[in-house]
Amino acid sequence: MPKRGYHHGNLRQALIDAALKLIELRGPMGFTLSEAAKQAGVTPAAVYRHFDGREDLIAEAARQGYEIFADLMDFAYQSGQPSALKAFEATGRAYLAFARKHPGHYIAMFESGISVNRTPELATAANRANGVLEKAAEDLSQHIPEDKRPPATMFSAHIWAMSHGVVELFARNSPGRASPFPPDDLLETGIGIYLRGLGLVDGDS
The missing domain is CATH 1.10.357.10 (Tetracycline Repressor, domain 2)
Incomplete structure (x- = not known):
């Protein structure tokens, strides 16, 4: 069943917002792209449509x-x-x-x-x-x-x-x-x- 929550015209910003929360909690090197994707409610593969890496x-x-x-x-x-x-x-x-x-x-x-x-x-x-x-x-x-x-x-x-x-x-x-x-x-x-x-x-x- 497809994930719901974003009509992802704004996936890029959702990932940035997720990263900001993780950075605040764990520091800039304390999270993975997969965790940022999970926080944003998307699959890890979706991250690479917008960013080459962390x-x-x-x-x-x-x-x-x-x-x-x-x-x-x-x-x-x-x-x-x-x-x-x-x-x-x-x-x-x-x-x-x-x-x-x-x-x-x-x-x-x-x-x-x-x-x-x-x-x-x-x-x-x-x-x-x-x-x-x-x-x-x-x-x-x-x-x-x-x-x-x-x-x-x-x-x-x-x-x-x-x-x-x-x-x-x-x-x-x-x-x-x-x-x-x-x-x-x-x-x-x-x-x-x-x-x-x-x-x-x-x-x-």
Whole structure:
């Protein structure tokens, strides 16, 4: 008797959604294509109509994650306008919000070992997300004297690294590790210290 549940014009997305659940539960290498197919309610052979293997499936999950991430970052950036400082701080907070709300995508993007250059589409999506933070950094860096101004790519990379570190160490329930303070507070104060070091906020802010 044929399986029911999908009129599979959308089998591809059903498989991605199934993979995201499995990635969140078991990690990017903790499931098989057969398990993803079973979760989606189809036969394993059906997977190969859309994906050559598990890494291709994870790469597409990562691509979709970067698209969501870029939209969220852009919304945060726009919501902080016209203040360059508020726009920049909002993009830092958006990173933490994304990791909490989309853990499967986050893991596929940053913990799967899949290169962002695996496909042109994945590279484009990743570059768009990076570009939002770089734009926010570039806007804010205009308030720093030119001879003391770091490159916008370095500026944004520092904040990206700080945000990623807070997420990995304290916002994703790392075994045996308890956050000494709420992750949001750690990130906000860390960004504040960094911006004070650049002279962008005064010592009492």
